[in-house]
Amino acid sequence: MVSSESAMNDINNNETFMTPSTSLVRDIVLKIRSFKDRVFGVEQKDGIVRIKIHRDVLPNIVQMLATLKGIYLRTMMASDERDLEGVYRLYYVFGVDKEHTNIVLEASLPQEDPSISTIVDINRAVDWYELEAHDMLGIEFLNRELYRLVLPEDWPEKIYPLRKEYNISDLIKFYRPKAIEYAKEIGAENIVTIPIGPYHPALHEPEFFELYIRGEKVVDARYVGFMVHRGIEKLGEGMKYDQVPFLAERICGICGFVHSSSYCQAVENALNIDVPERALFIRSIILEIERIHSHLLWVGVALHLLGYDTGFMHSWRIREKVMILAELLTGSRKTYGINIVGGVRRDIDSDKISKALDVLKYVEKEFKQLVDISISVPQVNARLRGTGILPLGEAIALSLVGPTARGSGLDRDVRRDYPYAAYRYISFKVPTYSEGDNLARTLVRVDEVFESINMLYQLLDKVPPGSISVESWEPEPYKLGIGSVEAPRGEVIHVILTGSYSPYRWRVRAPTYQNLPAIPIMLRNADLADAPLTIASIDPCFSCTDRAIVVNIDRGSIKTIPIEILSLKGLKAIR
């Protein structure tokens, strides 16, 4: 890794770093340094402490971190750096909430033996990260069961898509769906198979829960997911820096702006780009508008799941005003498309600000009425209170994020803990509830709507003058950057390793990835009838991708049908 810039000071030489406000981080670094020759270097820059360690001591260090409070695993990035240094590298990102600092443990694995000891027995949150790194890069995690998580079961063995030797067109050729064999087994030359599901009845997205029931009670639950893995990280490696925000925004159809913001922040962090203040304010404004519409959507869906469709209709009626406001400010109802590295693309003026204030006043008044009425509906209240309980201890152990964590009393919010955009210029509260039931998670979101409106009043009042993006910036290869944003569903974190023209490695972690493992815990001992709402209570968000693959059984060939052909010929394209 190319480093040792003047900005990156050695931790011992950096006086400002030794202030009491960062005492926990200092203690941690000193403890890690006690591993002496197994620790190769410590660098600090903009709230990121990078510690290069030998792979042997990772479990010991994570064990040490596990004894401390207020530290959690935010994400883990595995990266193929064989053409740089002949190694694979793992970046474990731990967050120290109170001190606004990320601790990045970097372990190199030699290419001839890419293995490392698992830490899943110490930190349960790392489970999926290890499985994904195994699927995508072929990293071996010792002393644990490794199985396919992200890739489909019929993906060929030993083909690891994120390795640099494969480009996207190669990967498409490698995929041989088992459908061919299955079809031959049942002698299905002329039978059409129509897959139905698995979809969540409320959210229309691909997920699958296997619930084990005794009587009316759920005994256990198992989640099967990643059915439509899109390979977006690989795709981003082949796109230019300024094209990726538009791809990132399409990771989620409801809270896309958090992903483009997070990506831009990661690049800006890696390359030390100073974004103009006005752009930071506009980002915050749009992010809060997005949160309001997302929470109003969720409240509507939740009421619908409880059979109170009147509430659903009114929630979405109020939301519609927010959608039109978003279009006025950005040019689009959703997937706003105004984020670029170094700023934003659309300015706001006094006319738009006054229109925004009108909408906010309307939403504040109407939503307050609706909440009062909905919560007073006896059935709604009875089915929210005391169902889907998630204890605080489990929330901490699984490193949960967002309203799911805050509903269980885990006070964690990226806007306050790792300030970005314009949040440092305004004051706000972080609503938390300690009950951990569906009602608590609902009330967190309801309170957040009002808090967001309050934040928007401040932001719209304070928008500073100036430009809305930097004039130009230069990419510089192999810099590490972290960008995180508090999405409506919880924390989104993007880690980037820069390249010359495109990101060299781009790691995306959406909040649902972190929060889903909590669902089986919430469902245990719940009534079956409460399962749909409990599942929806983390506000899950999955990749929703439509595509057609045609499998010719006789020839054993497969082809993907491009949208152009499919729309032209319809079913004829498949025959």
Add this chain to the structure above:
Amino acid sequence: MVKFLKILPIATKTGTVTIKYPYQEPLVTESFRGAIEVDPAKCVGCGACTRICPPKALTLTLEGNTMILKYFVGRCIFCGMCADTCPEKAISVTKEFELATGNVFDLYTDIEHEVKTCSICGKSFISKKLGDKVASKVSDIPSETMDLCPDCRRKEALKRFIGALE
């Protein structure tokens, strides 16, 4: 009174919120970004838009002696990056969003450009308009150099350089 019945006066007061689309003006704001429009008179076929377009809805292809800038609205994400990038300001963002059609060919817009062919190897390399544009901006390029494709230009420059050495 049972509190949840309070929704009734709210519903009565709000009335119908859906509009009689398409018999009523669609409610898009003045900021709305819809499909793009390329002005063939201004476009020089430089291809800057095709390089920035995130979903590759804009492509530049060579068919025989014609260079075609193809816009496929089916892939367009209405971001307007092309309009921001276009050096000739030939691309404008419209408010058009009623784009559904039964025939996929309705979704394509082509802009054709005449191409310049290399005076030595005969290969087509840029659009005539772009060539003229460059020539008008940079006055001291000899016209015979302007007529060469990048490969032949390099070879010719090398020949001249070696000639000068000898």
